[in-house]
Amino acid sequence: MIVKQWVINGGELSENSFGSLPSFGGEVILMDPIKDKIQSTSRETRQDIIGKVLSYSCISLIVIVVLSIFAFVATKGLATFVVNKASLGDFLFGTNWNPSATDKAGNPLLGALPMITGSFGVTIIAVIFAAPFAIGTALYMTEVASKRGEKLLQSVIELLVGIPSVVYGFIGLSVVVPFVRTHFGGSGYGILSGAFVLFVMVLPTVTSMTVDSLRAVPRYYKEASLALGATKWQTIYKVLLRSATSGILTAIIFGMARAFGEALAVQMVIGNASIMPKSLLAPASTLTSVLTMGIGNTVMGTVGNNALWSLALMLLLMSLVFNIIVRFIGRKGRM
Amino acid sequence: MKTKLQNNVAITVIRVIAALVVLILAFLLGDILISGIPHISWHFLTAASQSFTSGGGIGVQLFNSIYLLILTLIISFPISLGAGIFLSEYAPKNIFTATVRMAIEVLSSLPSVVVGLFGFLLFVVQMDMGFSILSGAIALTFFNLPLLTRNIEESLRAVPDLQREAGLSLGLSKWKTVTKIILPEALPGIVTGVVLGAGRVFGEAAALIYTAGQSATNINFGNWNPFNSTSPLNLMRPAETLAVHIWKINSEGVMPDAAAVSAGSSAVLIIAVLIFNFSARVIGNQLYRKLTATK
Numbered sequence: 131m132i133v134k135q136w137v138i139n140g141g142e143l144s145e146n147s148f149g150s151l152p153s154f155g156g157e158v159i160l161m162d163p164i165k166d167k168i169q170s171t172s173r174e175t176r177q178d179i180i181g182k183v184l185s186y187s188c189i190s191l192i193v194i195v196v197l198s199i200f201a202f203v204a205t206k207g208l209a210t211f212v213v214n215k216a217s218l219g220d221f222l223f224g225t226n227w228n229p230s231a232t233d234k235a236g237n238p239l240l241g242a243l244p245m246i247t248g249s250f251g252v253t254i255i256a257v258i259f260a261a262p263f264a265i266g267t268a269l270y271m272t273e274v275a276s277k278r279g280e281k282l283l284q285s286v287i288e289l290l291v292g293i294p295s296v297v298y299g300f301i302g303l304s305v306v307v308p309f310v311r312t313h314f315g316g317s318g319y320g321i322l323s324g325a326f327v328l329f330v331m332v333l334p335t336v337t338s339m340t341v342d343s344l345r346a347v348p349r350y351y352k353e354a355s356l357a358l359g360a361t362k363w364q365t366i367y368k369v370l371l372r373s374a375t376s377g378i379l380t381a382i383i384f385g386m387a388r389a390f391g392e393a394l395a396v397q398m399v400i401g402n403a404s405i406m407p408k409s410l411l412a413p414a415s416t417l418t419s420v421l422t423m424g425i426g427n428t429v430m431g432t433v434g435n436n437a438l439w440s441l442a443l444m445l446l447l448m449s450l451v452f453n454i455i456v457r458f459i460g461r462k463g464r465m
Numbered sequence: 466m467k468t469k470l471q472n473n474v475a476i477t478v479i480r481v482i483a484a485l486v487v488l489i490l491a492f493l494l495g496d497i498l499i500s501g502i503p504h505i506s507w508h509f510l511t512a513a514s515q516s517f518t519s520g521g522g523i524g525v526q527l528f529n530s531i532y533l534l535i536l537t538l539i540i541s542f543p544i545s546l547g548a549g550i551f552l553s554e555y556a557p558k559n560i561f562t563a564t565v566r567m568a569i570e571v572l573s574s575l576p577s578v579v580v581g582l583f584g585f586l587l588f589v590v591q592m593d594m595g596f597s598i599l600s601g602a603i604a605l606t607f608f609n610l611p612l613l614t615r616n617i618e619e620s621l622r623a624v625p626d627l628q629r630e631a632g633l634s635l636g637l638s639k640w641k642t643v644t645k646i647i648l649p650e651a652l653p654g655i656v657t658g659v660v661l662g663a664g665r666v667f668g669e670a671a672a673l674i675y676t677a678g679q680s681a682t683n684i685n686f687g688n689w690n691p692f693n694s695t696s697p698l699n700l701m702r703p704a705e706t707l708a709v710h711i712w713k714i715n716s717e718g719v720m721p722d723a724a725a726v727s728a729g730s731s732a733v734l735i736i737a738v739l740i741f742n743f744s745a746r747v748i749g750n751q752l753y754r755k756l757t758a759t760k
Contacts, residue, residue: 174638181640185555188547189565192614195607196568199575199583206586266482274479283483286490292661292738293493294668296711297731301496303715304724330489337486361472384574391576393671394712418578418671423716425582425675430590442582449574453567 200446207443210436216240221440227404227420229434238433242417242441244406249416251321251407252396253389256328257336261382263329264336265371271337272344273366290334299398302327307399316411319401324416327395332385339384343377344370379459387452391445393418417441494735501732504725510733514681514710515720523730525681528697529598529704530667533677536602536700537666541609542659548610549617554643573611580607581672589676596703601677608672609662616658620651649756657749664741668734670708678703679713707734 171179210216216238224241271283306326311318347370355365371378401413404420421441428435512522548569556562584604588594624647632642648655681704684697691698705713711730714723 174636174641177638177640181550181638181643182555185547185551188544189551191544192548192572192610193565193568195610196572198587199572199580199607202583202586203579263482263486266479267486270479270483274476275483279483282487286487288742289494289739290490292664292668292742294670294708294734294738296668296670296708297497297734300711300715300727300731301493304500304728305496330493333486333489361468363472363475364468366475387574391574391578393576393578398712398715418576421578421582422671422674425585426679439582442579445576445579449576449579450571453571453574 203439203443203446206436206439207446208440210240210433210440214238214433214436216433216437221437222246225406229428229432229437238437240433240437240440242437242444244404245415245417245420245441246444248321248324248400248407248414249390249418251410251414252324252328252400252416253386255321255325255410256332256389257382257386259325259329260332260336260385264333264340264381264385265378267333267337268340268344269366269370271341273362273370287334287338290330291338295331295392295395296398298327298331299395302395302399310411314411316409317401317413318411319399319413320409320411321400321407321414322410323399324396324414325410327399328389328392331392331395332389335388336381336385339381340374340378343374343381346377347373376459376462380456383452383456383459387449390448390452391418393422397422417445421445497728497731497735501728501730501735504729505732509729514726521720521722521726523707523710523726523733525684526705526707526710526730527733528684529677529681530706530708532697533598533601533605533673533704533706534663534667536598537605537609538659538663540602541606541613544606545610545613545617548614549621550643550648552614552618553621554639554647569611569614572607573615576671577608577669578671580604581675583607584672585675594701596676596678596680597701598677598704599700601673601704601706604672604676605666605669608669609666612665613658613662616662617651617655620654620658621647623654624650652756653749653753656752657745660741660745660748664738664745667737667741668708670706670712673706673709674712677706677709679705679709681705681710 210221211218221240221242223243224239225243226239226241227244228239267283267287271280275283302323306323307318309318310316310320310323310326314322351369351373352365355369356362360368396416397419400415400419402415402419402423403413404415407414421438424434424438428438509522510527511524513525514523515521552562552565556565581604584600584607588600588603589596594600621643628646628650629642632646633639637645684695684699684702690696691700695702707730711727711734714720715727720726
């Protein structure tokens, strides 16, 4: 049986040589090279597989990192309650933080309420200050400013984001603390100073996100309002701010998340006293400040150390809560 | 007339607020630079730091910061490049992609101190690497990954689909289309993002206190063998960075000129951040001009 086979070879038709084909019982069995080529994986397919494997493994790595952060911190943080048998209620609402000492019943004194109060205190005060400033600046950038003014503010915001947190802390120490001491009294270290420092730190975050949400308001909303004879402020107040509300709330929550998790700048100005703060001017502490000070001074596996990991777990859960709130607001805003 | 007045008052208030924000930044920069620049000298930038006496410099810390930054970028850039390509080119619309996006969002909003503590637990304690540059670089990678990934994804997405279609219709594989056509076009955006991220990494301290450590061991700048313990390139030596140094001398330092040293160090940090911000823009524009036909 003679079969001639033609293959395309470099654009020219040529007769295929059958030298390497397998033969069974003297008969030549022909395999169609074109069929072969179609059925096997091409170079392009192989490249694509490599690409997919690479990008999938990178993305999986990130997911694994996030999962292991939660797993590690949770195991360590829960040890306080599982291994050391501290009660969750005492931890959340107790006001006596002294892990090396025990109460009459022999339980370690792990009341984290002072730190929780401190963290929420600085966060909320900072955001209360920052929100009006951020919204005002964002309105200036989107509605009032000329192109040049807008560019200037844009660079200002970028630079404020770029200043490292230790530098904020240092300025807090050298400027804010003496300022608070002379104008408000006390030692200068305390929740108020922490809130002042955080105010400047969250300002750019909240501002730039507010700008984004104001820009997302459809142009014809504004045009319709102005065409009805509304003044600029009426348009801003009755139309723009209202349709951007969910975006602005998201911005504020992000600001809170940043303030809540900020460690060093706050730790430098808050005074680091793990007692229940009596006023905004008294030295206090936050979850992050106790963590940064304490982890190096306690021995792994002891009650004191485990309690610190519980604080870290709490920080982790709070950042998760902020995330969930943002998602919730986003979903409501879309409806 | 009342609404007119209201309008004018409100717009004025908005202007005043914006002016205040500009003033805050001007004050911050002015304060840092004016109090810090007089302390900057060649000696300050190169000398070793002192713990108990005055006159110390920040040479080792400065080197550590730069070295750590380069290492972090070497580790985090390929990973976030792959992840960014996945999110913009391959990601199917399913629950896996949704989970991935959520994971990245959560990672980017985690407090950096928690990321640092995780690094401490996993690398310093469990893997027994001790306080080392490598642990620090990996912790900073975790901190840098979500931002860089998002930046790369956005830059890739900004490339019009026409380019993808053109590549595919020429018979290129999707991977080649992405790496040879889409990626070069997205490069200016990616580079800008990388440099801005570098500025953030350079000033980060909370993630480093318990990973790269708080001590600047003596290093010998004449010895560049990475396996020698006094070599500047050694990966396993503890390395206090500039940002950690500022924190440390302010919170537990006993050196007599702590204020001066931290003012000088802060000024150096700020100048570095300014350079990063500025060069991000310049390099991005340059690349854009070079890679496209824009004049």
